[in-house]
Amino acid sequence: MSGDGPIGLITGGAGAIGSGIARALARDGWRVVLVDRDGEALARIAAALGPAAVAATFTADVCDEQAIRRIVDEAAKRFGRIDGLATAAGSGAALGPRKPFWETKRDDWRLNVETHLVSVMTVCQAVLAHMAARKSGVILNVASGAGLRGGPPQSRQKNAQVYGLAKAGVIAFTQSIALEFAALGVRANCIAPGRAESRHKTADDLLRMAPAEEARETGSSRMSPLGRFGKAEDFGEAAAFLMSDRAGWITGTTLDVSGGVRLH
Numbered sequence: 001m002s003g004d005g006p007i008g009l010i011t012g013g014a015g016a017i018g019s020g021i022a023r024a025l026a027r028d029g030w031r032v033v034l035v036d037r038d039g040e041a042l043a044r045i046a047a048a049l050g051p052a053a054v055a056a057t058f059t060a061d062v063c064d065e066q067a068i069r070r071i072v073d074e075a076a077k078r079f080g081r082i083d084g085l086a087t088a089a090g091s092g093a094a095l096g097p098r099k100p101f102w103e104t105k106r107d108d109w110r111l112n113v114e115t116h117l118v119s120v121m122t123v124c125q126a127v128l129a130h131m132a133a134r135k136s137g138v139i140l141n142v143a144s145g146a147g148l149r150g151g152p153p154q155s156r157q158k159n160a161q162v163y164g165l166a167k168a169g170v171i172a173f174t175q176s177i178a179l180e181f182a183a184l185g186v187r188a189n190c191i192a193p194g195r196a197e198s199r200h201k202t203a204d205d206l207l208r209m210a211p212a213e214e215a216r217e218t219g220s221s222r223m224s225p226l227g228r229f230g231k232a233e234d235f236g237e238a239a240a241f242l243m244s245d246r247a248g249w250i251t252g253t254t255l256d257v258s259g260g261v262r263l264h
Helices: 016-027 039-049 063-081 108-134 161-184 202-217 234-241
Strands: 008-013 031-037 052-057 082-089 137-140 186-193 256-257
Touching: 008 016, 008 052, 008 063, 008 161, 016 039, 016 082, 016 234, 031 039, 031 063, 039 052, 039 186, 052 063, 052 186, 063 108, 108 137, 108 161, 108 186, 137 234, 161 186, 186 234, 234 256
Parallel strands: 008 031, 008 082, 031 052, 082 137, 137 186, 186 256
Antiparallel strands: none
């Protein structure tokens, strides 16, 4: 890696988790390439991080395969390499209100799977071509607790069957590439967030909402035993560790970053 620091590409870079990863990587000496479909939010995050940390920004939807492939190739050409990839784009809430499975439509399934699984496969495929050629690289895919287990619904991911399927697919896919590309010097891991702040709601907002949610349905707030919800820095620190040389003997794993919510 050059003296300018490793290059990390982050999809969903303007979201809470993506920007948390960007901040943690930048602190550790990485230069980040941020991709997000919200150009205004992307500009704000880039300005906050500063030009020393942000190598480039690209506005694109992760479901646009051709755009994502162009961005990956351009970044690799401009900087000579892509050392790390973090896929943090997507949100279950962004796809609209959840309904009982028997009321859902196949178009909704396709959108969910395209957003949360196919887009991850697309950007990983594009990046892996460059990592394999250099025999070096690390991938961090953001999965979800919904992909680890789907129930019981009253305290986990109610009406999130397709979202859970897509995130479970991310975990299995990550394990597969970890095994296949290990001989080429590439590691791949996941983090599985619990309920966390987003670009629309802070962790404090979620904490204020929790009493009313619990009054409507016990367990529905998905409160951590630690008494709070996930913050951007929680996921940033976990991702930065797994993408660092400190985790050089870790590949194919999924780190549950939920504050212990799946212990009960």
